[in-house]
Amino acid sequence: MLHGLDERTASIYFPVQEGLAKVDEKLRSLAETKTSPVQPLLKYVTDAGGKRVRPAITLLAAQFHSHDPARPTIMASAVELLHLATLIHDDTVDNSPLRRGRATVSNTWSPHVAVLFGDYVFATSATFVCDTQNIRVIRRFSETIMELASGQLMEYFTAFDATHARDIYNDRIYRKTASLFCTASESGAVLGEAPENEVQALRDYGYNVGMAFQVRDDILDFEGDASNLGKPVGSDLLNGVLTLPTIMLMERYPNDDLVQSLFKDRSNEKKLQKVVEVINDSTVLSDCEQVVQDYSNKACKALDALPDCEPKRSLINLAEYITARHR
Amino acid sequence: MLHGLDERTASIYFPVQEGLAKVDEKLRSLAETKTSPVQPLLKYVTDAGGKRVRPAITLLAAQFHSHDPARPTIMASAVELLHLATLIHDDTVDNSPLRRGRATVSNTWSPHVAVLFGDYVFATSATFVCDTQNIRVIRRFSETIMELASGQLMEYFTAFDATHARDIYNDRIYRKTASLFCTASESGAVLGEAPENEVQALRDYGYNVGMAFQVRDDILDFEGDASNLGKPVGSDLLNGVLTLPTIMLMERYPNDDLVQSLFKDRSNEKKLQKVVEVINDSTVLSDCEQVVQDYSNKACKALDALPDCEPKRSLINLAEYITARHR
Numbered sequence: 185m186l187h188g189l190d191e192r193t194a195s196i197y198f199p200v201q202e203g204l205a206k207v208d209e210k211l212r213s214l215a216e217t218k219t220s221p222v223q224p225l226l227k228y229v230t231d232a233g234g235k236r237v238r239p240a241i242t243l244l245a246a247q248f249h250s251h252d253p254a255r256p257t258i259m260a261s262a263v264e265l266l267h268l269a270t271l272i273h274d275d276t277v278d279n280s281p282l283r284r285g286r287a288t289v290s291n292t293w294s295p296h297v298a299v300l301f302g303d304y305v306f307a308t309s310a311t312f313v314c315d316t317q318n319i320r321v322i323r324r325f326s327e328t329i330m331e332l333a334s335g336q337l338m339e340y341f342t343a344f345d346a347t348h349a350r351d352i353y354n355d356r357i358y359r360k361t362a363s364l365f366c367t368a369s370e371s372g373a374v375l376g377e378a379p380e381n382e383v384q385a386l387r388d389y390g391y392n393v394g395m396a397f398q399v400r401d402d403i404l405d406f407e408g409d410a411s412n413l414g415k416p417v418g419s420d421l422l423n424g425v426l427t428l429p430t431i432m433l434m435e436r437y438p439n440d441d442l443v444q445s446l447f448k449d450r451s452n453e454k455k456l457q458k459v460v461e462v463i464n465d466s467t468v469l470s471d472c473e474q475v476v477q478d479y480s481n482k483a484c485k486a487l488d489a490l491p492d493c494e495p496k497r498s499l500i501n502l503a504e505y506i507t508a509r510h511r
Numbered sequence: 512m513l514h515g516l517d518e519r520t521a522s523i524y525f526p527v528q529e530g531l532a533k534v535d536e537k538l539r540s541l542a543e544t545k546t547s548p549v550q551p552l553l554k555y556v557t558d559a560g561g562k563r564v565r566p567a568i569t570l571l572a573a574q575f576h577s578h579d580p581a582r583p584t585i586m587a588s589a590v591e592l593l594h595l596a597t598l599i600h601d602d603t604v605d606n607s608p609l610r611r612g613r614a615t616v617s618n619t620w621s622p623h624v625a626v627l628f629g630d631y632v633f634a635t636s637a638t639f640v641c642d643t644q645n646i647r648v649i650r651r652f653s654e655t656i657m658e659l660a661s662g663q664l665m666e667y668f669t670a671f672d673a674t675h676a677r678d679i680y681n682d683r684i685y686r687k688t689a690s691l692f693c694t695a696s697e698s699g700a701v702l703g704e705a706p707e708n709e710v711q712a713l714r715d716y717g718y719n720v721g722m723a724f725q726v727r728d729d730i731l732d733f734e735g736d737a738s739n740l741g742k743p744v745g746s747d748l749l750n751g752v753l754t755l756p757t758i759m760l761m762e763r764y765p766n767d768d769l770v771q772s773l774f775k776d777r778s779n780e781k782k783l784q785k786v787v788e789v790i791n792d793s794t795v796l797s798d799c800e801q802v803v804q805d806y807s808n809k810a811c812k813a814l815d816a817l818p819d820c821e822p823k824r825s826l827i828n829l830a831e832y833i834t835a836r837h838r
Contacts, residue, residue, distance in 0.1 A: 221668040222661055273630060277623040296604040299626055300663045303600060306630065307656035310637060314650035322649060323641035329634035334547055336627045341548040 188233050196501045197236075199494045200243035203257050207239045210261040214308065225289065225301050229268050232284050238368040239264045240502070241393070245369045245386045246376030247495035255316045255375040262312035262325065263368045269305035270332050270364075272298055277336070321371040328367040335359025343424030344447045349431045354395075357402075362394025369393075385489035389499060392483035396476045397506050402427035403472050404509075406463055418460045421446070428475065430459065432468045480507040515560050523828045524563075526821045527570035530584050534566045537588040541635065552616065552628050556595050559611050565695040566591045567829070568720070572696045572713045573703030574822035582643045582702040589639035589652065590695045596632035597659050597691075599625055604663070648698040655694040662686025670751030671774045676758045681722075684729075689721025696720075712816035716826060719810035723803045724833050729754035730799050731836075733790055745787045748773070755802065757786065759795045807834040 189197065197204055215226035239260035246256035274280075275288040276298040282288065290298035306329060313325045338356045369390030373383040405420050406429050420427050424447060426434075434443055442462060446455040463469060483503040490496050516524065524531055542553035566587035573583035601607075602615040603625040609615065617625035633656060640652045665683045696717030700710040732747050733756050747754050751774060753761075761770055769789060773782040790796065810830040817823050 220661055221664050273626055277626050295622075297664065297667060299600055299604050299629075300660045300667070302626075303629075303633065304657055304660035304664070306633065307653050307660060310653035311650060311657065314646060314653060317646055319641060319644055319646070319649075322646075323638060326634050326637035326641060330631055330638065333627050333631035333634060334549055337548050337624065337631065340624060340627070 189235070192505060193235065196498050196505060197240050199247060199498055200240060203243040203253065203260065204236055204240060206257045207236065207243075207261045207264060210258070210312075211264065222301065222304055225293070225297070226305075228292070229272065229289065229305070232268075232286060234264075234267075234284065236264060237397075237502070237506070238267055238364060241365065241368045241390060241499070242372035244495045244499050244502070245372030245378075245390075248373075248382060248490055248493070249377045251375065251377040255318070256372050258312050258315045259321065259371050259375055260368075262309045263364065263371070265305060265309035265312060266325070266329065266332075267364060269302050269309060272302035272305060274336065276302065316371075316375055318375060321367075321374055324367050324371060328363050331359040331363040335361070335363070339425055342426075344450070345424075346426060346434060346443065346447075349426050349434065353426060353428060353431055357395060357398040358391070361398040361401075362391050365394030365397065366390040382490055385486045388486035389483045389503070392479045392486065393503050393506060396479035396483065396503065397509075399428050399472060399476045399479065400506060400509055403429060403469055403476070405429075406460060406469060418456050421459060422450075422456050424450070428472050429463050429468050432471055433459070433463055433466065436466070436468070476507050480504060516562070519832060520562065523825050523832060524567050526574060526825055527567060530570040530580065530587060531563055531567060533584045534563065534570075534588045534591060537585070537639075538591065541592075549628065549631055552620070552624070553632075555619070556599065556616065556632070559595075559613060561591075561594075561611065563591060564724075564829070564833070565594055565691060568692065568695045568717060568826070569699035571822045571826050571829070572699030572705075572717075575700075575709060575817055575820070576704045578702065578704040582645070583699050585639050585642045586648060586698050586702055587695075589636045590691065590698070592632060592636035592639060593652070593656065593659075594691065596629050596636060599629035599632060601663065603629065643698075643702055645702060648694075648701055651694050651698060655690050658686040658690040662688070662690070666752055669753075671777070672751075673753060673761060673770065673774075676753050676761065680753060680755060680758055684722060684725040685718070688725040688728075689718050692721030692724065693717040709817055712813045715813035716810045716830070719806045719813065720830050720833060723806035723810065723830065724836075726755050726799060726803045726806065727833060727836050730756060730796055730803070732756075733787060733796060745783050748786060749777075749783055751777070755799050756790050756795050759798055760786070760790055760793065763793070763795070803834050807831060 194201075211230040215223060215230050242260040242263050243256055246253075271283060272289050275283055276290040276295050279290070280288050281291050288298070289301060293301075310322075310325065313322050316322070335356050335358070338352065338359065342352050342356070366387050367390070370383060370387040373386040378386065402420070405427065406418060416422065421430055421443075426443075430443055434440075442455075442459055446452060446459055449455060480503045484500050487496055487499060521528075538557040542550060542557050569587040569590050570583055573580075598610060599616050602610055603617040603622050606617070607615050608618050615625070616628060620628075637649075637652065637656075640649050643649070662683050662685070665679065665686065669679050669683070693714050694717070697710060697714040700713040705713065729747070732754065733745060743749065748757055748770075753770075757770060769782075769786055773779060773786055776782060807830045811827050814823055814826060
């Protein structure tokens with residue numbers, strides 16, 4: 185069993201446990217072979233653990249046809265490394281002190297170092313993808329980095345602005361989250377020698393799982409115990425970032441200016457508390473859960489195009505697990 | 512003639528003026544086709560002009576054999592875009608207010624936006640390279656981004672430390688500057704269908720021109736008129752960054768602790784002034800000029816492997832022009 189995974193995750197990852205061990209080895213070896221100033225930084229971020237959801241999807245998506253296993257493995261390593269790179273920059277621009285219970289790179293070294301080291305990790309992930317020798321996945325990978333960055337920029341540029349909130353939200357969470365899930369899944373399928381209809385089905389799966397993942401995260405932001413993640417409840421809203429629970433609340437009570445009033449008076453903790461209370465007292469969060477469930481159902485439905493087998497059952501279980509995820 | 516170039520540069524670029532116009536068009540069209548939040552940012556950075564030295568080298572290096580001109584053109588656009596991306600992040604981490612006489616992205620928007628937008632531009636440049644369909648140059652490009660980032664990190668980690676200063680300096684300026692010149696030249700040669708010995712000769716040319724370029728820049732930091740670039744004379748040294756003039760001074764007077772004394776007392780403008788004076792009163796700067804000349808000679812010598820023709824004469828003139836460059 186992979187180090188640090190709970191029993192349910194380990195059983196979902198079972199068909200690709202060898203591949204995931206190789207991904208961990210690849211990431212660890214990165215920190216061991218470098219003698220440059222980046223070595224301690226690489227060690228710090230690759231030691232941090234994590235659930236490895238994205239590389240697991242890449243490896244599972246590759247299991248449907250006979251193929252060279254080295255290629256999905258290197259791709260899965262690239263996908264995880266790209267995810268780590270985005271966390272380094274996101275934590276820097278958000279001034280986050282903690283990530284997975286440890287000090288962030290920005291906090292441990294400095295924002296200066298975190299920007300440049302993040303660039304280094306982005307580029308390293310891209311060299312990994314080159315080793316797949318497949319131009320289609322290499323290009324898709326670069327496009328994904330563009331989408332991830334533009335998703336974060338959208339969050340910044342549309343803060344405190346409720347215009348077209350639902351459309352902007354859907355576009356933004358695709359870019360900042362679902363895009364990488366799509367690419368994880370699609371690239372696994374391509375490198376696993378799947379025919380084009382199955383590649384599209386697996387891409388579709390990745391899209392819907394990614395959307396479910398982010399909406400679930402946005403629900404947790406209103407439910408969570410602040411002591412748990414070091415983030416206050418409603419922290420997105422405090423930063424002017426509209427997520428599904430707040431958007432649904434505004435859609436339901438268009439004449440109520442609770443949120444607008446908070447946005448006009450940005451640092452008012454009491455007004456934030458009020459919005460959080462109203463959301464928790466309404467059916468908004470259970471309606472959001474339904475949205476997550478719908479995405480998860482669509483993800484599983486997309487897999488109808490694929491033959492029944494153990495990796496397919498793992499992908500279905502993974503979609504359900506993400507849907508039910510709690511902090 | 513390309514907009515904004517002096518006569519000498521325009522005459523050097525003459526054999527590739529059409530290609531350079533296409534590079535400009537490609538960069539401009541990037542800002543025109545996007546309707547996302549990045550559009551004004553793209554317009555801002557692609558409007559800024561610049562000498563286009565790196566894309567000119569890519570295009571010139573491709574001129575020695577018959578080839579599909581679209582591929583070096585897209586590569587040259589990628590090289591310039593990568594250069595722009597590094598400037599966005601460098602200005603952010605250095606807190607620079609100005610670049611080419613205009614406010615930096617970090618200063619105009621915010622460091623937050625500059626980090627994410629820099630990521631977006633890095634990734635865009637990588638998608639351009641994918642359009643060359645050549646895995647060798649795609650991989651080399653990603654490695655170059657790693658080198659650029661690690662060069663900047665080295666500058667940070669070795670600041671105020673004079674150990675192995677000359678070796679560290681040579682490694683650092685290769686990474687932060689010459690690496691991209693190498694890649695500009697090598698990729699032009701590869702996409703210009705040059706045989707391997709010529710590819711290596713052109714890579715060698717790029718390396719030496721890049722090293723000459725950076726040493727020249729480091730000389731200018733001690734000569735310059737502060738009003739000219741908004742940077743004080745000796746600004747690198749003030750930040751603890753040892754460049755060739757200071758390193759040569761320390762090598763020449765190993766028992767003099769002028770620099771160590773400045774490093775112990777970091778913000779002492781008078782001590783900085785003293786080091787700048789001693790450097791200007793000695794033969795250090797003319798010895799540094801000799802180093803630039805040596806690199807430039809090696810660059811031209813590398814071209815011996817190539818047939819005599821107009822693009823080759825342009826590359827030679829470019830090496831000489833960079834050597835003689837003043838602010």
